[in-house]
Amino acid sequence: MNGDVKFALNGVIPALVAPINDAGSIDFAILEKQVKYLVSHGAHGIFVNGSTGEGPLLSISEKVDLLRVARAAAGSEVFLVAACLAPSTEHVLREVDAMAAVGPDFVAAVTPYYYAPTQHIIIKHFRSIAAESPVPLVLYDIPSNTHSKIALDAIVELSHEKNIAGIKDSSGDAVSFARGLIHPDIPESFSWIQGDDYLDAFSMLSGASGIVTGLGNVRLDPYVALYGAAVAGNRNAALAAQREINSLAQIFECVGHRIIPAIKAAVAFDGRCLPRMKMEHHTLSAEDIETVLAVLNGLGAGLNRAAIIESD
Secondary structure, three states, X not given: OOOOOOOOOOEEEEEOOOOEOOXXXXXXXXXXXXXXXXXXXXXXXXXXXXOOOOHHHOOHXXXXXXXXXXXXXXXXXXXXXXXXXXXXXXXXXXXXXXXXXXXXXXXXXXXXXXOXXXXXXXXXXXXXHHHHOOOOEEEEEOHHHHOOOOOHHHXXXXXXXXXXXXXXEOOOOHHHHHHHHOOOOOOOOOEEEEOOHHHHHXXXXXXXXXXXXXXXXXXXXXXXXXXXXXXXXXXXXXXXXXXXXXXXXXHHHOOOOOHHHHHHHHHHOOOOOOOOOOOHXXXXXXXXXXXXXXXXXXXXXXXXXXXXXXXX
């Protein structure tokens, strides 16, 4: 464990998209442009190689290169969370070791997946990672992808580990999140980070530490406004920002909740991403991309088809 922790795990933390060109490789010039957009619009940290960044589909070398470019573009005043979304403890530790050379401020890991783990196995998994990681670990609960949820009792136990900073909760389970926020046996230093866009205002007004958002890649301003309003205790302003976020979510609602492909297509209209997915057949069709554009124009984005950036 690194005892010199520079950053608290809080604030608005966009989950960075990964621009993929026609050859299936990361376009680092466009990636740098997106990172600078997020930093200039008020991001407190950046979540790298997560679900939105298609981390499970990238090689370790691709993840390290992406983290390195993000680190250089973000500067030293914004913290980076390096997600290591491998299915086993051994593979996560291999990624953590590879990322350490770049110097992330936190690492994040999900529960073991493919073979369904018990809560006992989940606890041992996270404890092993925390014990070996040179930087604090963020628990990442996303049962829609891992098919196993971190139970509240397990979170309580893990919250007392010295090198576990908090949890990014993308379960959409508002009841569990609310119970965790006020649980008497969870230290106040343990950060609760909301990972579901629809629950941001509820979570922040209830005392959450921050927000991780993939949708914020498209427009980060309402998230920064929501966070600031919640910290200031301005409920009405926080709810107004949440309504803006809900409207922005129409970009994936209109294409059957294909969230990441819709986000990438939307960001591509501003020249800060490419619409292609790492697994090419997940990319939105030309017709669906036009649907996303229509939604953005309907929201007053002032965009046009000529702004789409084509891959070389």
